[in-house]
Amino acid sequence: MHRILSSFAITLFLFGIGTAQAGSRPADVPDGMGPLPAVAPIPADNPMSAGKIELGKKLYFDPALSKSGNISCNSCHNLANGGVDNQRFSIGHLWQHGGRNAPTVLNSAFWTTQFWDGRAPQLEDQAKGPPMNPVEMADDNPKQLMARLKDAGYAPLFSKVFGKNSLNYDNMAKAIAAFERTLLTPDAPFDRYVRGEADISKAAKRGMRKVDEIGCTGCHSGPLFTNNSFQRFDYGTDAGRKAVTGKAEDDHFFRVQSWRNVALTAPYFHDGSVATLDEAVRIMAKKQLDTDLSNKDVSDIVAFLNTLTGTQPEVIYPLLPRPAGRALDFRD
Amino acid sequence: MHRILSSFAITLFLFGIGTAQAGSRPADVPDGMGPLPAVAPIPADNPMSAGKIELGKKLYFDPALSKSGNISCNSCHNLANGGVDNQRFSIGHLWQHGGRNAPTVLNSAFWTTQFWDGRAPQLEDQAKGPPMNPVEMADDNPKQLMARLKDAGYAPLFSKVFGKNSLNYDNMAKAIAAFERTLLTPDAPFDRYVRGEADISKAAKRGMRKVDEIGCTGCHSGPLFTNNSFQRFDYGTDAGRKAVTGKAEDDHFFRVQSWRNVALTAPYFHDGSVATLDEAVRIMAKKQLDTDLSNKDVSDIVAFLNTLTGTQPEVIYPLLPRPAGRALDFRD
Numbered sequence: 001m002h003r004i005l006s007s008f009a010i011t012l013f014l015f016g017i018g019t020a021q022a023g024s025r026p027a028d029v030p031d032g033m034g035p036l037p038a039v040a041p042i043p044a045d046n047p048m049s050a051g052k053i054e055l056g057k058k059l060y061f062d063p064a065l066s067k068s069g070n071i072s073c074n075s076c077h078n079l080a081n082g083g084v085d086n087q088r089f090s091i092g093h094l095w096q097h098g099g100r101n102a103p104t105v106l107n108s109a110f111w112t113t114q115f116w117d118g119r120a121p122q123l124e125d126q127a128k129g130p131p132m133n134p135v136e137m138a139d140d141n142p143k144q145l146m147a148r149l150k151d152a153g154y155a156p157l158f159s160k161v162f163g164k165n166s167l168n169y170d171n172m173a174k175a176i177a178a179f180e181r182t183l184l185t186p187d188a189p190f191d192r193y194v195r196g197e198a199d200i201s202k203a204a205k206r207g208m209r210k211v212d213e214i215g216c217t218g219c220h221s222g223p224l225f226t227n228n229s230f231q232r233f234d235y236g237t238d239a240g241r242k243a244v245t246g247k248a249e250d251d252h253f254f255r256v257q258s259w260r261n262v263a264l265t266a267p268y269f270h271d272g273s274v275a276t277l278d279e280a281v282r283i284m285a286k287k288q289l290d291t292d293l294s295n296k297d298v299s300d301i302v303a304f305l306n307t308l309t310g311t312q313p314e315v316i317y318p319l320l321p322r323p324a325g326r327a328l329d330f331r332d
Numbered sequence: 333m334h335r336i337l338s339s340f341a342i343t344l345f346l347f348g349i350g351t352a353q354a355g356s357r358p359a360d361v362p363d364g365m366g367p368l369p370a371v372a373p374i375p376a377d378n379p380m381s382a383g384k385i386e387l388g389k390k391l392y393f394d395p396a397l398s399k400s401g402n403i404s405c406n407s408c409h410n411l412a413n414g415g416v417d418n419q420r421f422s423i424g425h426l427w428q429h430g431g432r433n434a435p436t437v438l439n440s441a442f443w444t445t446q447f448w449d450g451r452a453p454q455l456e457d458q459a460k461g462p463p464m465n466p467v468e469m470a471d472d473n474p475k476q477l478m479a480r481l482k483d484a485g486y487a488p489l490f491s492k493v494f495g496k497n498s499l500n501y502d503n504m505a506k507a508i509a510a511f512e513r514t515l516l517t518p519d520a521p522f523d524r525y526v527r528g529e530a531d532i533s534k535a536a537k538r539g540m541r542k543v544d545e546i547g548c549t550g551c552h553s554g555p556l557f558t559n560n561s562f563q564r565f566d567y568g569t570d571a572g573r574k575a576v577t578g579k580a581e582d583d584h585f586f587r588v589q590s591w592r593n594v595a596l597t598a599p600y601f602h603d604g605s606v607a608t609l610d611e612a613v614r615i616m617a618k619k620q621l622d623t624d625l626s627n628k629d630v631s632d633i634v635a636f637l638n639t640l641t642g643t644q645p646e647v648i649y650p651l652l653p654r655p656a657g658r659a660l661d662f663r664d
Contacts, residue, residue, distance in 0.1 A: 061412055070423045075402075080393055080652045086660055091402045095427035095664075267659040277657030306656055315649040320412045324638055325609030327598040328418055332427075 024196045028205060030212035034223040035191035036260065036310060040109030040181050046124060046174045048181060051161045056179025058318045059172060064152050065145065066137035068093055069330030073130070073176065077105040079315050082264025083183065088272035093138035094332065100238070101272035106312075107260050109181040112228040116270045117241045118255050123177035128169060142169035151328055153321035185261055185310025193307065200307045207297075207304030214291050216284070216301075225259035225308065235287060236271045263306045277302050356528040360537060362544035366555040367523035368592065368642060372441030372513050378456060378506045380513065383493045388511025390650045391504060396484050397477065398469035400425055401662030405462070405508065409437040411647050414596025415515065420604035425470035426664065432570070433604035438644075439592050441513040444560040448602045450587050451576045455509035460501060474501035483660055485653035517593055517642025525639065532639045539629075539636030546623050548616070548633075557591035557640065567619060568603045595638045609634050 042048055059065065060073045076090040077083050083104035089097040100116050108114065114126035130136040131145055139145040149155075150167055158167040161175065190208075192198040200208075211217055221227045230241050230253040241253040254270050267273065268280035281301050285291040293301070322328070374380055391397065392405045408422040409415050415436035421429040432448050440446065446458035462468040463477055471477045481487075482499055490499040493507065522540075524530040532540075543549055553559045562573050562585040573585040586602050599605065600612035613633050617623040625633070654660070 058412075063410070063413075063417070068423065069418060070407075078395070080390075080650055081395075081654065085395070086401060086654070087662060088659075091400065263656040264654060266655075266657060272659075275659040302657055309656070312651050317647040317649045318412055319644050322413065322418070322596060323598075324595040324641070325598060325634055327420075327604075327607040330419060 025194055026196065028209060029194055030209065030217065032217065032221050033190075033194065033208070033212075033225075035194050036107070036184065036186050036188065036223055037110070038184075038186065040107070040184060042181060043122060043124070046177060048178050049161070052175050052178040053182055054179075054318075055157050055161050056175035056177070057315070058157070058320055059154075059176050060179050061318050062152070062320050064148055064320070064328060064330075065131055066093065067139045067144070067331055068137075069328060071137050073105075073127075076102040076130075076136075079105070079183070079313065082106065082261050082312070083108075084265045086266060088267050090136070092136040093134065096135040098133075098135055100270050101267065103257065104261060104265050105180055106183050106185050106310075107224065107258060109184070110224050110258070111226070111255070113255060116254050117244045118230060119244045123180050124170075124173045127173035127176040127180075145169070146172075148328060151323060153323055157321060183313050185312055188260070188308050188310035190304070190307035191310065201303055203300045203303035204307045205304075207300035207302065208307075210297055210301055211304065214285065214293075215289050219256045219288075220259055226256045229256055230254065231256055231288070233270075233287065235269065235283070236273065238270055240270070259305055259308050261309050263302075263309050277305060281305070357526055358528065360541060361526055362541065362549065364549065364553050365522075365526065365540070365544075365557075367526050368439070368516065368518050368520065368555055369442070370518065372439070372516060374513060375454060375456070378509060380510050381493070384507050384510040385514055386511075386650075387489050387493050388507035388509070389647070390489070390652055391486075391508050392511050393650050394484070394652050396480055396652070396660060396662075397463055398425065399471045399476070399663055401660060403469050405437075405459075408434040408462075408468075411437070411515070411645065414438065414593050414644070415440075416597045418598060420599050422468070424468040425466065428467040430465075430467055432602050433599065435589065436593060436597050437512055438515050438517050438642075439556065439590060441516070442556050442590070443558070443587070445587060448586050449573045449576045450562060455512050456502075456505045459505035459508040459512075477501070478504075480660060483655060485655055489653060515645050517644060520592070520640050520642035522636070522639035523642065533635055535632045535635035536639045537636075539632035539634065540639075542629055542633055543636065546617060546625075547621050551588045551620075552591055558588045561588055562586065563588055563620070565602075565619065567601065567615070568605065570602055572602070591637055591640050593641050595634075595641050609637060613637070 063069050063072045063075070065072060071092060076085045078085055083106035084102055088101065089099065090102045092098060103116065109123060114120040114123060115129070120126040120129060131139050132142065146167060146169060149172070155167045158171055162171045189198065189200050193200045211220070219227055219229060219231055230250070232252050233254050234252050239251050241250040242248065244250070263277060266277065267275050268277065274280045274283065278298050281298050282293055285293045395401050395404045395407070397404060403424060408417045410417055415438035416434055420433060421431065422434045424430060435448065441455060446452040446455060447461070452458040452461060463471050464474070478499060478501060481504070487499045490503055494503045521530065521532050525532045543552070551559055551561060551563055562582070564584050565586050566584050571583050573582040574580065576582070595609060598609065599607050600609065606612045606615065610630050613630050614625055617625045
């Protein structure tokens with residue numbers, strides 16, 4: 001990955017962009033901040049391939065992953081919509097609500113753990129959660145889901161990607177994860193600014209310096225604006241990571257969320273209780289840094305956060321496998 | 333439209349297709365059957381434009397059309413999936429179920445009335461139904477929906493297409509209808525057969541002649557395999573068109589469904605009570621034509637119906653307008 005980034009930088013240097021500043025990092029950008037990496041880490045046991053990504057895309061958009069046939073990955077992590085559903089708590093099986101706000105799938109390939117409480121080490125593990133969650137897709141067991149995917153006609157598609165008799169829960173998760181690793185959002189206005197390709201507003205620049213100055217970037221650090229750590233956020237009743245580890249010291253600990261595309265993912269926090277980014281910024285500064293922000297500070301920081309909305313992935317809507325002339329066995 | 337079709341035929345004649353049979357209609361194709369028309373009728377008061385189609389696509393895929401923010405047109409008329417949801421009765425607001433099987437949106441631009449009971453004259457009228465239906469998208473009134481679409485950021489998009497201050501329910505329906513008029517499925521195996529470009533199986537040919545011989549094509553006639561009439565189908569408790577007209581003679585009357593893409597739209601009939609196309613064919617022949625089909629007849633007819641699955645529209649998944657850093661007002 002480093003090599004790819006380096007040659008990209010060299011290319012920029014050699015060919016320039018046609019403006020005086022092209023390729024030069026503005027002096028006011030705080031250390032550590034930088035453009036979104038071009039590719040996400042890929043696990044050795046799940047190499048990417050065009051076929052696997054295409055299969056993963058079908059699975060991602062297929063409501064047949066849910067017992068009812070009504071809910072797909074995309075229902076809650078909508079790629080038309082910043083990779084979220086803008087609900088406080090997503091609506092699942094039988095219109096039940098989940099207990100935490102659905103995080104965006106965009107750039108999730110970069111997180112070193114998944115879910116608000118980090119209970120899944122990587123995307124392959126995450127993808128196996130919702131299908132069996134009784135308030136989400138609600139299948140009784142992976143066998144039932146695999147039978148339905150077989151019925152839908154997925155077996156030959158899995159064979160092409162994973163070899164014979166390969167329609168199983170692990171491979172389903174691998175294909176979905178491979179697709180998700182393509183869901184990156186490069187070229188945000190901030191990225192173009194850091195690369196010296198374009199300017200951002202004065203307000204955004206003030207906000208950029210302010211988040212560094214008051215210490216937000218202690219945790220929201222690096223090109224992803226998260227150090228992937230767990231931090232105590234004493235807000236609401238959710239015990240967070242404590243429920244995973246059983247340790248009292250993890251009470252109210254949550255994974256530090258990325259700021260990438262944060263302007264698209266309202267409402268905010270693990271409980272989706274805050275409707276605006278302004279309010280979320282104000283609360284975080286007070287709770288985590290004991291800092292009272294002025295209205296101007298908030299407005300500047302939000303202007304900066306808005307520059308982190310990147311180019312959304314262009315997705316050709318897939319065609320799903322289905323048996324000709326026969327209904328699938330969907331159940332409430 | 334006629335002119336377009338004629339010049340298309342001339343083009344085929346002049347340039348041929350490179351096989352001996354190219355351009356010649358096989359002798360065994362019953363009169364009246366033919367390839368899907370290249371374009372659907374366009375109403376004079378809703379001309380097509382690229383901008384309107386793109387706006388309509390966003391609206392079609394936008395769950396903000398529903399009060400809950402959870403249900404889009406595409407939820408029940410899924411373009412990944414033959415334009416349907418493969419549910420017996422679609423799942424709507426608060427997980428309520430509708431009372432009739434969701435028809436496909438594909439080629440719906442050709443129907444002279446919409447809905448099973450024909451209660452909407454054209455697509456523009458149809459599009460105004462589900463948003464206000466309490467068991468579907470469940471908005472209380474168009475004003476509430478328009479306020480939410482304005483909140484979402486649609487006003488400038490409407491302005492570009494319809495002029496200033498044009499965000500209203502009629503224009504929403506017009507844009508959706510314009511998009512739907514692009515959802516045609518040309519080049520089905522049957523169409524290529526009729527045009528002398530490719531062969532279909534012997535079973536499909538027997539089925540093609542059989543549906544003509546026993547009289548299915550009395551109603552399922554022409555290139556769309558529907559004459560768009562209402563016919564009595566004495567099956568189940570649904571009074572059908574009678575509920576629209578109030579006339580006793582319309583009791584149990586339903587719009588004749590097209591056979592185009594019928595292999596993709598299980599389960600079957602207005603009440604979605606039949607899981608397989610085989611069974612649907614058998615029941616229709618018995619109920620409507622008093623004909624007992626042999627297993628071979630059924631299998632032949634289904635082979636023919638399978639040749640009516642056309643090329644599905646390729647759709648680039650849209651990006652939806654949303655306010656930066658602010659949640660929309662979705663309600664259960």
